[in-house]
Amino acid sequence: MKLFETLKAWFNPLPMHRAPRYGRGIHALPNSEERELFERSSAAFIDGDILNGYTFFLSSLLHQKCSYPSEHLTIERGEDALHFTLIQGYALIKGVVTQTSLEAYADIALSSKLHVAIKRHFLERDFQLTYCRFSEENGAIKLSIRLDNATITPQKIFYPLREIALNADFEKEFIAGEFDESALLETDHILTIPREKIDRHYDFMQQWIKETTQSLIGLLSNDNTGMTSFSYLALLLQIDYLLLPHKKMAKNIAEKINGYFMDDEKLTEDKNADLEQFLRELTAMERETYATQFYDSAYTFSPFDQAMHDEIAAFIDESLSKVRWYKNNRSNYVISVIYRYISLYILYNYGLHPSLRALLHLHVEIYVCDFFKAEGETPLYDPHTKIFNETLIAQRIRESIEPYMSRYKGLSDFSEHINYADLDHFSQSFYLQIKNLDYTEV
Incomplete structure (x- = not known):
């Protein structure tokens, strides 16, 4: 089967590198010149x-x-x-x-x-x-x-x-x-989003909130504030990145995420309670109200300042150390949540090189495969059979890196170094490769 998929990829090559249509970065590639x-x-x-x-x-x-x-x-x-x-x-x-x-x-x-x-x-x-x-x-x-x-x-x-x-x-x-x-003046360039897409995304938001809430049953009463924090934050980051709300909904999500990381005297338990209350408000949001928070438009400038790759590597290192801590303490539930959180947080918080943004988006696709399947994308992972589409993932890694290898001699295709044993092994090997990318210019 793998040989057949490889031959199929040779005769039907995928288009090279596209910018993800998600998140608050520019949904296009920079000018090559x-x-x-x-x-x-x-x-x-x-x-x-x-x-x-x-x-x-x-x-x-x-x-x-x-x-x-x-x-x-x-x-x-x-x-x-x-x-x-x-x-x-x-x-x-x-x-x-x-x-x-x-x-x-x-x-x-x-x-x-x-x-x-x-x-x-x-x-x-x-x-x-x-x-x-x-x-x-x-x-x-x-x-x-x-x-x-x-x-x-x-x-x-x-x-x-x-x-x-x-x-x-x-x-x-x-x-x-x-x-x-x-x-407001000068709004004719704003595009409305098709209602069927609005409704589909609303249903996904409600599904994600319900799944997160159910996954924490039995944990909330115990001393598991860290697990709860990762679960709520990963969920809000996912809503913001994939659904891309605007107006008051976007402002409220940003305030809740940024408020959690504020260096204040508030206890983590109280911050989690604030996040939980906000998720209740999203659950209670009427479909018609939700629909008013979305539109489509183009962007000329990125809202992010370009981050040094050392910053990204340091964040990945710190996050993987937390994975190790939870593994050592037999808290297996939160491990996959942290892996999902890492890519979503980097996409939310940092200005990324187009290749790195495409790679981290790839990780998001694998963890939220049902959403992307509904969007018409070819699934990269089947959560029922737990099988990865290794050929397509390797192709996506290559197409994210190869266009930039002439400018950054230290960049190389790392698709052969990915461990596909399961989601956790995939994420661990994937982030280690991301961490070691070299963006030193020629």
Whole structure:
């Protein structure tokens, strides 16, 4: 059977490396010529060729294989000016570049429909921003930036543009979740999600909560706070990553996850109780209310700063040491939960190289195979027979790594070093290989 699958893979090769359509990263691959375009932009600015410099820079931001139906970034070059529009979630940023300046803005909301408290909020936010500012113009609240091109560089464009994009998206999400969504401006680019998908995901959320609650019966009354924490956190991370809620639901999930890790005097038992109460609220959420928390959009900038691989390796090391502790104390239930938690937490908390993101997504697919089967994906693992699709997993590992091996000479295909004895052995061997990846550039 394995020989047949291998021959089938040879004659029907899978498409190379795609970006996962899940999580809060960009659902597309970065421009393969990003570094070259960045360097050409820098050289053009040195030569005083401002419009070409901006053209090269903005082109470096264009993603490959984007799943969104329209372009996340459009550039229109004229003789004396360059106009561009970029999408960042709820936000639509419009800009114009001349020889002397860049001016860009995002329309946030109608001033007349906003409570005075939110206007005061905008004034306070001005002090937290480095490059952009809120203002009111023709009855609209705007977020805008202006850059002088006298000493412009690609770096001096990137950070202001990223700030206005991320913060315009954040503020519109905030208004949509807490106030009247009808006050928002420039929302025609937002796509609704098909109702059948909404309903399917709602049912999965309820199923996951029920399964987690039942798995903890008999543990909650004992001194098993660590097991409970891993179970609740893994569940919330899974809901956030796979279902990708927005507005108030996304805000509440982020507050619960981040609140758990706050360095305060709250006991772990009390933090678990907060998580448990929030899961009850999700269980009680009506299907119609749930449906209002979702939409689809494109993203130009990642909300994460790129993490060093040493940080990822250290987190994996720390987490695997907890696995060893629970194994030594015969607490077998929590081991598979920790393995699932590791990939979900890294995807939630760190800015990842595209290859690493694809690899960790692969791990999520294996542990939540019924969800991905319902989404139309070929299952990587059968939980009933406990058999892995080894050929497809190896192919997915290769396609995640091979496109980057010319740039990172230390990267290598590790698919032959995976242990498929069972889920626990798979995860242990998988994370050890992930930990040892080498992203040192040539």
